[in-house]
Amino acid sequence: MKKFIFxxxxxxxxxxxxxxxxxxxKKILTDDPKFFECFDKAIAYADQNDPEGLWSDAVANAVxxxxxxxxxxxxxxxxxxxxxxxxx
Amino acid sequence: xxxxFTLLLLLSFLNIFGQKAxxxxxxxxxxTFVDMGLNADVTATNQKINQQLFKIFFNKSYSNFTIVExxxxxxxxxxxxxxxKIIVSNYDYYYDYSNNKLLELDRDGTLLxxxxxxxxxxxxxxxxxxxxxxxxxxxxxxxxxARDQKIKERTATAWFAPSLPYPYGPKNYFGxxxxxxxxxxxxxxxLVSKIEFSDVEIExxxxxxxxxxxxxxxxxxxxx
Numbered sequence: 001m002k003k004f005i006f007x008x009x010x011x012x013x014x015x016x017x018x019x020x021x022x023x024x025x026k027k028i029l030t031d032d033p034k035f036f037e038c039f040d041k042a043i044a045y046a047d048q049n050d051p052e053g054l055w056s057d058a059v060a061n062a063v064x065x066x067x068x069x070x071x072x073x074x075x076x077x078x079x080x081x082x083x084x085x086x087x088x
Numbered sequence: 089x090x091x092x093f094t095l096l097l098l099l100s101f102l103n104i105f106g107q108k109a110x111x112x113x114x115x116x117x118x119x120t121f122v123d124m125g126l127n128a129d130v131t132a133t134n135q136k137i138n139q140q141l142f143k144i145f146f147n148k149s150y151s152n153f154t155i156v157e158x159x160x161x162x163x164x165x166x167x168x169x170x171x172x173k174i175i176v177s178n179y180d181y182y183y184d185y186s187n188n189k190l191l192e193l194d195r196d197g198t199l200l201x202x203x204x205x206x207x208x209x210x211x212x213x214x215x216x217x218x219x220x221x222x223x224x225x226x227x228x229x230x231x232x233x234a235r236d237q238k239i240k241e242r243t244a245t246a247w248f249a250p251s252l253p254y255p256y257g258p259k260n261y262f263g264x265x266x267x268x269x270x271x272x273x274x275x276x277x278x279l280v281s282k283i284e285f286s287d288v289e290i291e292x293x294x295x296x297x298x299x300x301x302x303x304x305x306x307x308x309x310x311x312x
Contacts, residue, residue: 045127046235
């Protein structure tokens with residue numbers, strides 16, 4: 001489920017008008033600043049690593065998931081549960 | 089011509105020339121990426137990409153394309169190793185020629201299955217020498233869903249050696265009338281670094297996980 005959520009967020013973030021959607025996502029999912037610190041880093045990593053948009057959707061999602069997963073290791077578990085519940 | 093007949097014909101043709109029982113092909117990876125040094129994560133990942141080695145193992149029934157696992161620190165280095173693997177090749181590939189199947193094993197254990205199909209390569213008259221073998225250029229163009237959610241076209245370029253009558257290549261690039269010694273995909277290049285043949289058959293074990301039909305799996309991902 002966690003993987004699904006991150007993938008869904010990544011998918012939405014990569015669509016053209018990502019900034020407005022990202023703001024909506026932030027309000028809906030969580031108030032944890034660590035999440036969005038990691039999220040922003042993941043987006044920046046993708047943009048700098050693949051400036052020409054050569055990555056397929058599958059690769060982009062996998063990279064984003066892995067980046068977020070590693071970056072969020074310090075997120076407290078109760079906040080992660082809240083993230084999942086709010087998103088369902 | 090029926091694709092299965094074509095595959096059978098190709099494999100029969102290759103057998104006429106007395107292929108070796110087994111072999112092991114090693115590829116080095118390089119990335120032609122202009123790293124401006126703006127992001128430490130990108131730089132670290134690229135360093136890992138340029139250290140990667142992959143191998144193809146083959147016998148008369150199966151072949152397997154897989155990364156050569158290298159020792160790495162499990163903390164920061166482990167993280168960049170994983171990202172490097174995702175970018176270059178997120179799967180191990182297994183070809184089952186007897187049953188005409190291609191298996192793709194993801195890092196998370198998901199095993200996708202599809203029918204083995206000959207790719208519509210466009211073979212050119214361009215040639216070059218790679219590791220003393222005369223190679224010909226072939227291209228394969230296909231569509232993919234890019235990360236900006238647009239359908240884009242990508243062309244993979246392969247240099248294959250007809251004097252090495254094995255239809256193998258990195259990842260799922262397969263079916264040329266000769267071993268692929270160099271493959272260019274995006275800004276990633278696989279270049280052969282070692283070729284070893286054996287008259288003794290190398291054992292290749294197919295993954296035992298439950299197989300998921302690839303088309304239906306991708307459809308589910310798309311519709312979620």
